[in-house]
Amino acid sequence: MKIATWNVNSIRTRLDHVVQWLTENPVDVLCVQETKVEDTDFPRSPLEALGYQTYISGQKSYNGVALISRTPLQEVRMGFAPILGETIADLDIQKRVITGMLEGVCVVNLYVPNGSEVGSEKYQYKLRWLSVLRDYLKAFLTEHPDLLVCGDFNIAPDDRDIHDPTGRENRVMASDAERQALEKAVFAQGLIDAFRKFNQEAGQFTWWDYRAAAFRRNLGWRIDHHYLSPGLYDRAKDCVIDRQPRGWEKPSDHVPVIVEIE
Numbered sequence: 001m002k003i004a005t006w007n008v009n010s011i012r013t014r015l016d017h018v019v020q021w022l023t024e025n026p027v028d029v030l031c032v033q034e035t036k037v038e039d040t041d042f043p044r045s046p047l048e049a050l051g052y053q054t055y056i057s058g059q060k061s062y063n064g065v066a067l068i069s070r071t072p073l074q075e076v077r078m079g080f081a082p083i084l085g086e087t088i089a090d091l092d093i094q095k096r097v098i099t100g101m102l103e104g105v106c107v108v109n110l111y112v113p114n115g116s117e118v119g120s121e122k123y124q125y126k127l128r129w130l131s132v133l134r135d136y137l138k139a140f141l142t143e144h145p146d147l148l149v150c151g152d153f154n155i156a157p158d159d160r161d162i163h164d165p166t167g168r169e170n171r172v173m174a175s176d177a178e179r180q181a182l183e184k185a186v187f188a189q190g191l192i193d194a195f196r197k198f199n200q201e202a203g204q205f206t207w208w209d210y211r212a213a214a215f216r217r218n219l220g221w222r223i224d225h226h227y228l229s230p231g232l233y234d235r236a237k238d239c240v241i242d243r244q245p246r247g248w249e250k251p252s253d254h255v256p257v258i259v260e261i262e
Contacts, residue, residue, distance in 0.1 A: 001261045002027040003107060005150040005224055007207075007254035011035040011066070014252050015043050017245055022050055025242070027258060028070050029102060031109035033152045035064030042066070057095045065098045065109050065151070073100030080132055083139050088132050096129075099140075105232065105261070106144035108137070110151035115172045123172065126154075130181035137189050147229040149191060152254065154223050155182050157193065160202035161222035173223060191227040194239040194259045206241055207254045215246050226259040235261045
């Protein structure tokens with residue numbers, strides 16, 4: 001089983017890239033973030049022509065997540081509310097969460113808020129969102145011990161994941177509070193970083209700013225992740241970052257990350 005995560009930064013803008021990539025890399029499930037399109041306008045047909053089914057939770061111009069699967073998924077749910085109830089329904093206004101079951105594996109696809117800047121209102125929203133994510137994943141694990149949580153987390157877990165960690169304490173995506181929130185939401189639940197099972201080196205990135213020739217100079221961050229429950233972690237055969245699409249014409253600023261589970 002191969003599952004990929006990719007923030008495409010607009011599915012309609014990057015549709016040709018997604019089709020090309022899936023043609024060359026026929027994964028079982030592609031978890032997409034930042035689709036930036038309402039459900040009625042999601043470009044299903046080209047993906048269906050490749051043999052994929054689409055499960056989407058989108059909104060106009062911002063956010064949006066989707067599961068693109070070669071086989072039908074079960075128990076597809078959107079948002080936090082189906083698990084945690086309506087008390088946190090305000091967090092589901094932004095479309096950032098979609099889940100589905102594939103061969104006994106629960107796939108959770110997330111687009112974690114960016115946070116804008118440390119101390120801002122959006123930063124506080126991000127910390128609250130991660131706190132709710134902790135409760136959400138805890139509830140899922142009681143039902144589904146084989147859990148794969150992936151997506152754009154907008155957090156670099158440690159200093160190896162930033163091209164220059166100098167002053168990172170005051171930078172969004174690397175501040176202490178964000179890392180602590182990630183620890184509580186993900187690692188404290190027993191979930192493990194799949195990529196680091198196979199690659200411990202610094203300088204392995206999934207996102208590069210469009211400015212300052214960041215990709216050419218490899219001035220990136222590793223903020224797109226696969227986290228696995230212990231049973232799936234033991235079954236993981238590989239986890240790789242595919243840098244190639246970042247070099248295509250008008251690319252997303254993120255690249256796919258693929259995990260293979262036997």
